[in-house]
Amino acid sequence: MNCEEMSAHLIDLLQGELPPDLLAATRQHLQACPCCTALQMSFMGVRALVHRSMETPLTAAERAQLAETVLSAISLEDPGVGARPDPMTRPR
Amino acid sequence: MLQEPEGRQPMNLASLEARADDRALLRAVQGGDREAFARLVELHSARAYSVGMSMLRNEQDARDIVQQTFLNVWRSIADFRGEASLASWIGRIATNNALMRLRTRRRKPEEPLPELGPDRPEHPVVDWAPIADKLHENAELGLQIQRAVAELPEPYRLVVVMADYQEMSMREIADALEISVPNVKTRLHRARLALRQALLDYVHGRA
Structure with a gap:
């Protein structure tokens, strides 16, 4: 396997989708090629950083407001569904 | 290693x-x-x-x-x-x-995929070393990557969000975007190169 072929398989390798029959060849290439190893490590770093940095933190107040907005929309659409049972009409 | x-x-x-x-x-x-x-x-x-x-x-x-x-x-x-x-x-x-x-x-048909740079980095070995140690400790890098993702052209941004944040498979992304799996891989590869370069620019003080 050369660097160009390795490059084509790098995405599959990082996504855990590389066909098993290619795993040994890619490992062998990576052990021998510092350039592709560096590229693989940098992609792993980028991927991990994206994964943990994309979540936009919302304050408790923002989350509560969103929940209220959603519940209001649901009530408008289907007022009966999901309402808490009225204790006066709950079957005994 | x-x-x-x-x-x-x-x-x-x-x-x-x-x-x-x-x-x-x-x-x-x-x-x-x-x-x-x-x-x-x-x-x-x-x-x-x-x-x-x-x-x-x-x-x-x-x-x-x-x-x-x-x-x-x-x-x-x-x-x-x-x-x-x-x-x-x-x-x-x-x-x-x-x-x-x-x-x-989107009112007009999808445009051709915009170019993002070369498909191979010029100096993959020497460039990444300074950033590797900072990945786990520097919160500012998180903000930089958010900005870099936001600045990616839409076709690239979408695959990054779906693959790296949502952890969707290549097939799931291809189906969702109505493109081929090889096209998803090309976009993801180029997007990661661009994000990698954006981080390097930041670390080297060029951003």
Whole structure:
């Protein structure tokens, strides 16, 4: 396997989708090629950083407001569904 | 040192506990408990909002995505069997809603894929070393990557969000975007090179 072929398989390798029959060849290439190893490590770093940095933190107040907005929309659409049972009409 | 690819992450104790909490919450919501549903929205709205923001880059659109997503969740929660985590399921619904909004926003046919630079880095060995040690300790890098993702042209941004944040498979992304799997891989490869370069520029003080 050369660097160009390795490059084509790098995405599959990082996504855990590389066909098993290619795993040994890619490992062998990576052990021998510092350039592709560096590229693989940098992609792993980028991927991990994206994964943990994309979540936009919302304050408790923002989350509560969103929940209220959603519940209001649901009530408008289907007022009966999901309402808490009225204790006066709950079957005994 | 050669490192194993990350692939899907193994579950740790916290994620197992989160799943157990999810199951209890799910049972309550499926039983029609409105307070439990409000709790579910509070727990998972950040995920839906983040998907909306990263794909649409507009705060009001992201809020609309949250609302639409949880309406969808409410309507279909009775059928949810828990094969995926609630967070993942909600994230997928948010992704689909954001994609639908993008399609209605788009008035002209899709343009050719914009160029992002060479498909191989010029100096892969020497360039990455200074950044590797900072990945786990520098919160500013997180902000830099958010900005860099936001600045990617839409075709690239979408695959990054779906692959790296939503952890969707190449086939799932291809189906969602109605493109081929090789096209998804090309976009992801180029996008990661561009993000890598943006981080290097930041670390080297050129950004």
